[in-house]
Amino acid sequence: MNFKKSILFILILSMLSLAIVGCSKPSEEIIAPEENIEEKLNELKIVASTSWTALMAEAAGGNNVTIIAPVELRHPPEYDFKPSDIQKIQEADWIIMAGYEPFMNKILESNDISEEKIIKVTTTNTYDNLVEQTRLIAEKLDTVDLQQEWEAEFTNAFDMIMGKAADNKVENTRVLVHTHMAAFTRALGYDVIEVFGAEELSPAKMGELANLKPDLIIDNYHNPQGMTIAELSGAKRVELRNFPGPEHGSLIELFLDNASKLDIN
Structure with missing residues (x-):
């Protein structure tokens, strides 16, 4: 009787082992390499x-x-x-x-x-x-x-810049701005009274712009045209960049640098 029980026990263990092996998958199928x-x-x-x-x-x-x-x-x-x-x-x-x-x-x-x-x-x-x-x-x-x-x-950097621009009340600053800096300047909230460039400015046009008595002239570093206007009007002139320079590791750094040049910091 004990011999029969032993044989039965061995058969049950064998069947269970086969069932487990049959249900398992090769290790390479279980762990699929993730793409780096x-x-x-x-x-x-x-x-x-x-x-x-x-x-x-x-x-x-x-x-x-x-x-x-x-x-x-x-x-x-x-x-x-x-x-x-x-x-x-x-x-x-x-x-x-x-x-x-x-x-x-x-x-x-x-x-x-x-x-x-x-x-x-x-x-x-x-x-x-x-x-x-x-x-x-x-x-x-x-x-x-x-x-x-x-x-x-x-978004965090731009919100910070906009907050400081509001603190500086830039909406009260009357600005002449180069055409390639106009969108950025308007986005900051400045009072843009006239846009100049990128075509060559005649002496008459420069005199006309100077007579507008701007508080600030925002010029284009890559093609500056506001030097004579600044001399005639006595307004402060700032050159901003569109194309990042060697000192800019990201667009965020460029934005922060331009804001700093405008004393928005």
């Missing part, structure tokens, strides 16, 4: 026309962005490209540009570059536009989560 997003981004070749479009790409989540026009240039769209730039663009997975860069248009026209990898953006330094454009880039790069992290940081 950072590694994927590092492998992605992103080429940007200027420092402006490059920092927009980085704000959207792009990594290791190659810039064609040197950051040190005062007016990057005037850059004269080199043969090595053509190769960079040919090998790029994505190309970020605004469309007004002559050197980029020449390269694209003379080489077989797929339009599907070109992302054209609107370069205007306002909060709403930069949020919209970085979202657009992020959708292409599949980096929406990274863009949202940047957007939250950008």
